[in-house]
Amino acid sequence: MYGIHDLTLFIISGLLLNIMPGPDSLLIMARSATQGWRAGCAAALGVGAGTMVHVTAAAVGISALLAASATAFNLVKWIGAAYIVWMGIGMLRARLKGEAASLAPKAAPAPAPYHRIFAQGFLTNVLNPKVALFFLAFVPQFISADSPNKAAAFFLLGCIFNFNSMLWCNGLALFTAFASARLKVKPLVALWLNRITGSLFVALGARLALSEQH
Known part of the structure; x- marks a missing residue:
């Protein structure tokens, strides 16, 4: 259909690529470990919404701009890196709810509302230009050159x-x-898990900022 081939290989490759750790997985694990499965799923749904932005943009050709324009790529890259670092700093500054840890050792970390966690997952994914370039590089390998509707095949x-x-x-x-x-x-x-994850986010943001367009 639409000139798609080797669908089974595409699905297996996609699953293996999803298992590779990255900022999306770190955010989901951090939220699940510190606030429960609902928070983790909220982050996951945000990541999924961000992915659909990349899929739609790539299908209509917008993401090709990131591959062709160094200026566009760097703009999105720096915005995304700044957001990831900002979120990491926020995790590093986390405090126990209510009182200081030394005064209230049994208190829980202050929970974040689910809509904010969803937004974090969305922005972490959508502001990463590497995701857009990944779709442009990976998906076309499974679409025939003579496909009657390449955009539809890409979107599917x-x-x-x-x-x-x-x-x-x-x-x-x-x-x-x-x-x-x-x-x-x-x-x-749980508080220190938040802070460790925050440190990783700062490092990932710095790595994204220093990345080059390929």
């Missing part, structure tokens, strides 16, 4: 990729929340 494959990604991301959220509950992660430990 992008939806399949995102569906599989949501299965993985939401499964990751549930697994992380379940493991945290079984291990009975204490609030202070």
Whole structure:
């Protein structure tokens, strides 16, 4: 259909690529470990919404601008890097809810509203130009040169990729929340998990800022 070929290989490759750790997975795991599976799933849905922006943009050719224009790529790159670093700093500055940790060791980290967690997942994904370039490089390999409607084929494959990604991301959220509950992660430990994740986000943001267009 639409000139799509090797669909099974595309699905398997997509699942393997989704398993690779990155800022999306780190955010989902951090939110699940510190606030439960609903928060992790909210982050995962935000990531999925961001992915659909990239899929749609690439299907209509907008993302090709990022591949062709160094200025456009650098603009999106710096905005995305700044957001990821800003979010990491926010995690580093996390405090226990209510009082200071030394005065209230049994308090829980202040929870973030689900709509804010969704927005974090969305922005973390949509402001990463590497995701747009990934779709431009990966998806066309599974579309025939004589496809009657390449945009439709691209969009369909992008939806399949995102569906599989949501299965993985939401499964990751549930697994992380379940493991945290079984291990009975204490609030202070959860707080430091937030801070460690924040440090990783700062590092990832710096790496994105220093990345080159390929």
